[in-house]
Amino acid sequence: MNMMNEGLVLGLLLPFLGTAAGAACVFFMRREMALPLRKILLGFAAGVMVAASVWSLLIPSMEVGEADGMGRVIPAAVGFMFGILFLLLLDRLVPHQHIDSSRSEGPRSKWSRTSKLALAVTIHNIPEGIAVGIALAGALEENGLLTMSGALALSIGIALQNFPEGAIVSMPLHDLGNSRGRSFLIGALSGAVEPVAAAVTMFLAALVLPVFPYMLSFGAGAMIYVVIEELIPETAEGEHSDLGTIGFAVGFVMMMVLDVVLS
Numbered sequence: 649m650n651m652m653n654e655g656l657v658l659g660l661l662l663p664f665l666g667t668a669a670g671a672a673c674v675f676f677m678r679r680e681m682a683l684p685l686r687k688i689l690l691g692f693a694a695g696v697m698v699a700a701s702v703w704s705l706l707i708p709s710m711e712v713g714e715a716d717g718m719g720r721v722i723p724a725a726v727g728f729m730f731g732i733l734f735l736l737l738l739d740r741l742v743p744h745q746h747i748d749s750s751r752s753e754g755p756r757s758k759w760s761r762t763s764k765l766a767l768a769v770t771i772h773n774i775p776e777g778i779a780v781g782i783a784l785a786g787a788l789e790e791n792g793l794l795t796m797s798g799a800l801a802l803s804i805g806i807a808l809q810n811f812p813e814g815a816i817v818s819m820p821l822h823d824l825g826n827s828r829g830r831s832f833l834i835g836a837l838s839g840a841v842e843p844v845a846a847a848v849t850m851f852l853a854a855l856v857l858p859v860f861p862y863m864l865s866f867g868a869g870a871m872i873y874v875v876i877e878e879l880i881p882e883t884a885e886g887e888h889s890d891l892g893t894i895g896f897a898v899g900f901v902m903m904m905v906l907d908v909v910l911s
Contacts, residue, residue: 655796659784659803660843663776666807667839670814674822674831681819684891687883689812691892694879695899696809697776701868703907704802705779708786708794709864723861730862731775731869738771739877765824769817769838772878775870776806777845782867784846785853786860801910805903810839 681689709724743757743764752764783802786794818835822828853863883892 655800656784656788659780659796659800660846662800662803662807663773663780663810663842663846664836664839666810667773667814667842668836670811670816671818671832671835671839673815674818674828674835677815677819681815683886684889686816687889687891688895689816690879690883691895691897692899693809693813693895694875694883694892695896695901696805696903697871697875697879697899698896699900699903699907700779700802700805701871703904704783704798704805705864705868705871708798709861709868712786712794712861712864723859724865727862727865728869728872731866731871732873733869734866735771735775735870735873735877738774742767742771765817765821766834766838769813769835770841772813772874773810773839773841774845775867775874776810777842778849779867779871780806780842781846781849782853782860782863785850786864788850788854797910798907801907804910805906806842808902809899810842814839 706724706728709727710720741755743752743755757764780799780803783794783799784796787796787799814835817838818831821831821834826834849863849867853860856863880892883895
C-alpha cells in the first residue's frame with residue numbers, strides 16, 4: 649500500500665516538477681531560446697503527447713470495457729470528441745495570448761500580456777493533468793483497470809515534455825520585462841494546474857467508474873487538440889526546416905518505448 653501511495657504522489661507531482669525545472673532555465677540562459685532549438689523541443693513535446701494519447705489512453709479505453717466490436721470503439725470515439733470540444737470551449741471562454749502572437753484570443757479583457765501568456769500555458773497544461781489523473785485513477789481501482797507503472801510512464805513522459813515547455817514560457821516572459829524570479833514563478837505556477845486537474849479527475853473517476861473508458865479517451869482528445877492547435881503550428885513558424893519533425897519522431901518513439909516497457 650505504501651508503494652501505491654508513493655506512486656500516486658510521484659505521479660501527481662512529476663509533471664509539475666518538469667515544468668518548474670524547465671522554467672528555472674531563465675536563471676541560466678541569458679537570452680531567448682534559439683528558434684531551431686525551440687522547434688526541436690516543441691516537436692518533441694508534440695511527439696510525446698501523441699504517443700501518450702494513443703498508448704496510454706486510447707488503446708486502454710478500448711481494452712478496459714467488456715463490450716465487443718463497435719461497443720469497444722464507441723467510448724473511445726465519443727470521449728475523444730468530447731475532449732476536443734472541451735478544449736475548444738476553453739479556448740473560446742478564457743482570455744489568453746500565445747507567445748509568438750501579438751493578438752489576444754478569447755473574450756476581450758484588460759488583463760496584462762503577461763497574464764494572458766500564463767493563461768495560454770495553463771490551458772495547455774489542463775489536459776495533461778486530466779490524462780495523468782485518469783491513468784492514476786485506473787491504477788488505484790481494485791480491478792486493476794490500469795497498472796501503476798503504466799500511469800507513472802505517462803506521468804514521466806509528460807514531465808519530460810514539460811521541461812522544454814517551462815523554458816519556452818519563462819524566457820519570453822523575462823524578455824517582456826519581468827524579473828527572472830517573477831518569470832520563473834509564473835512559468836512554474838502554470839504547471840501547478842496539472843496536479844490540481846489530476847486530483848479533481850481522480851475524484852470524478854472514482855464516482856463514475858462506468859464511464860472510465862470515456863474519460864480515458866477524453867484525455868486523449870484534449871491532448872491531441874493542444875498538439876494540433878498549438879504545438880505543430882509553432883514548429884512551422886519562420887524559415888522552413890525539418891527540426892520539428894525530427895523532434896516529434898524522437899518524442900513519439902521515446903514515449904512509446906516508455907509506455908510499453910513500464911506497463
